[in-house]
Amino acid sequence: MKKFSFKEKAAYGLGAVGKDMVYALSSSYVMYYYQDILGLQATFVGLILMIARVFDAINDPFMGVLVAKTNTKYGKFRPWILSGTVLNAFVLYALFSAPDLSKTGLMVYFAIIYILWGVTYTMMDIPYWSMIPAVTEQPKDREQLSVVGRTCAGVGSALIQVGTVLCVAFLGGGSEVKGFRYFSMLVALIFVLTEAILFFSIKE
Secondary structure, three states, rough: OOOOOOHHHHHHHHHHHHHHHHHHHHHHHHHHHHHHHHOOOOHHHHHHHHHHHHHHHHHHHHHHHHHHOOOOOOOOOOOHHHHHHHHHHHHHHHOOOOOOOOOOHHHHHHHHHHHHHHHHHHHHHHHHHHHHHHHHOOOOHHHHHHHHHHHHHHHHHHHHHHHHHHHHHHHHHHHHHHHHHHHHHHHHHHHHHHHHHHHHOOOO
């Protein structure tokens, strides 16, 4: 029985850091960005967030079925992790790089992009957590991998909570609009890098 290596555990942990940096940025700052910086009404932003949650509740099991039916030379899970990551990275950047639109145009833009963000994040998040039984047969390794994932996810979230305000101020040079644009690009690049390391380091 193959022993799950430290390199593979580290790669899985890096994947959790990257994906939860993305999740924390969206969940913690999207309302601030669209309401306080761009001027959309709080009730509208909250409505879209609620609709997106309802849509996710439908999308999650659907994604699970798609993953279960997937069969490629790279396995069931890793292709979805990589493709979902790349798509979500682009959508994350778009989410925090809203173009100069009328109020109505911005409302439509936010509604579409935020729901797309949820769909593309689910594309990689569901297979990320579901792949554990496929990468090791040893119960001890499975338990350790789950702990590594949860712990590193907390690290990724903490990095965003601690560093966003400082990074936005530094990158934007006094403009929060520019700051969030450049910071979201940085987080998206880290996301793609960490999931690429995961993809090439772990075999199903």
